[in-house]
Ligand SMILES: Nc1ncnc2c1ncn2[C@@H]1O[C@H](COP(=O)(O)OP(=O)(O)OP(=O)(O)O)[C@@H](O)[C@H]1O
């Protein structure tokens with residue numbers, strides 16, 4: 140399934156219809172650099188797009204402009220083929236789940252869900268039918284008469300999503316609504332959002348700073364930093380082929396190696412490490428290599444490293460146990476400034492290497508990505 | 515210190531505070547049920563004859579009735595204005611907010627006698643003196659900051675995202691105000707309304723300036739009576755005032771107990 144996703148070329152993607160189109164959108168609050176700079180992207184009808192980025196990268200600002208709460212300084216937003224720049228928020232057919240949910244505290248769950256329909260002058264019989272249907276969709280039958288403060292965090296989330304979807308909007312916006320939940324509930328709700336989104340086929344733009352959530356739930360991911368779109372790609376593409384150093388370091392766990400780019404690879408002191416350089420990387424300039432923790436091999440001797448072009452001796456300096464996985468931190472005499480972070484590979488036993496044990500590590504040259512790096 | 519001696523000290527302090535705070539009320543209550551002819555505490559025997567006397571006194575009944583009208587007019591005038599102003603001051607970025615806030619403090623810096631005389635002149639000019647309702651309007655004007663403050667404190671606690679959520683659900687400005695903003699500030703509106711009612715009920719100085727023999731309100735009537743002779747019926751009237759205030763507090767508790775519903779989580 141992943142491979143076929145990967146092989147979807149740009150031509151076949153272009154054939155699908157576009158639900159939301161953002162063109163050259165900039166938001167300048169007039170305090171320092173703009174919160175969003177010249178953002179342009181399309182969202183396919185029925186797809187799930189995640190905007191991923193660190194705090195302050197402009198994610199919420201971008202979402203608020205799409206919702207109509209803020210007017211872009213420049214640029215145009217088109218929804219279902221119509222430019223919406225002149226439309227106030229209540230004239231845009233967009234459902235939104237807020238970061239703090241923003242359920243109406245004086246209304247019951249059912250009244251909250253009914254509100255968008257009431258505002259659209261839907262007749263009462265139809266309202267009660269739809270409210271029932273959507274409370275059922277989010278598995279909240281039996282909670283209709285409760286007020287938000289009488290519901291658990293997860294149940295409040297469900298009310299919020301039902302309220303955002305009940306009027307069958309063209310677009311659903313999610314502004315980190317899961318950030319406040321504990322991990323287990325968050326992961327459960329991620330899958331729940333995905334299920335509901337698939338079931339209704341509603342185009343969705345989700346905002347998060349949780350890379351795991353982005354990879355798990357999205358069809359497409361946009362990585363943002365400092366108001367700029369860094370990369371727009373499918374999850375697998377983003378993970379396998381990061382465009383730049385920011386994307387490489389923001390997603391996944393990698394070890395970084397600083398050096399100079401040569402025609403044969405990255406030169407670090409007297410070491411020459413083969414790797415694949417991004418097109419932007421310039422020969423002779425300072426560069427930074429990145430190898431993912433799962434692509435580094437570790438073993439007691441050379442036999443564990445079959446096929447690795449690069450090998451070196453090292454010593455385990457730390458062992459980080461994260462439950463489902465284990466990370467070795469390894470130092471090597473030949474590259475003294477670098478702490479290699481390596482996933483443990485044996486699924487049947489943990490802790491083969493104690494802190495202090497001598498090990499041999501290595502990797503395939505093609506697994507190291509080399510990026511421009513202004514030191 | 516042991517916990518039992520801590521407890522003893524705590525309850526002693528609580529007891530002293532309660533007694534000092536309620537002393538005037540208790541004395542007035544006691545004095546009002548005396549069976550003697552002079553105001554005294556402890557009361558000289560028990561009787562309800564002074565309550566009977568004030569109930570029979572025509573001028574007191576009329577004065578109470580006028581005071582109720584004054585209070586009602588005051589609430590009707592001040593509540594819509596104060597509510598909108600209180601919300602506007604906190605919710606929307608108005609220019610000169612600080613200036614407006616200072617202006618709202620004016621009633622407390624200009625002595626009541628000043629604003630009272632001012633209004634006497636204006637109302638005299640307009641030829642509306644001699645009516646009861648202008649007293650209510652005057653009370654509304656001088657006490658307006660109380661409603662504004664009480665509404666703004668509710669409005670400040672309101673999550674701005676609630677209004678955005680309403681707009682996102684398709685509500686226009688008026689609908690957002692009516693269905694979301696107003697219910698959220700309702701505790702402040704109710705508190706402000708009851709406060710205005712009680713303040714107007716007991717307002718003396720401004721009433722004194724704006725009323726004549728035909729329009730005296732209850733506080734002014736009591737003052738007139740004191741000037742002649744202090745009898746236990748005054749204590750009985752005071753008890754009536756205390757009861758009105760208690761009813762207001764009770765209503766507040768009943769109505770603003772709703773506040774729990776209005777706050778999320
Ligand atoms: N109304 C505003 N006025 C001025 N600056 C603003 C305003 N809203 C956001 N900003 C600035 O714009 C930048 C982007 O903010 P934004 O809220 O979009 O970030 P974010 O990516 O959503 O971050 P987070 O993950 O913390 O929610 C920040 O530097 C912020 O200070």
Ligand SMILES: [Mg+2]
Pocket residue numbers: 198199200315
């Ligand atoms: Mg945000």
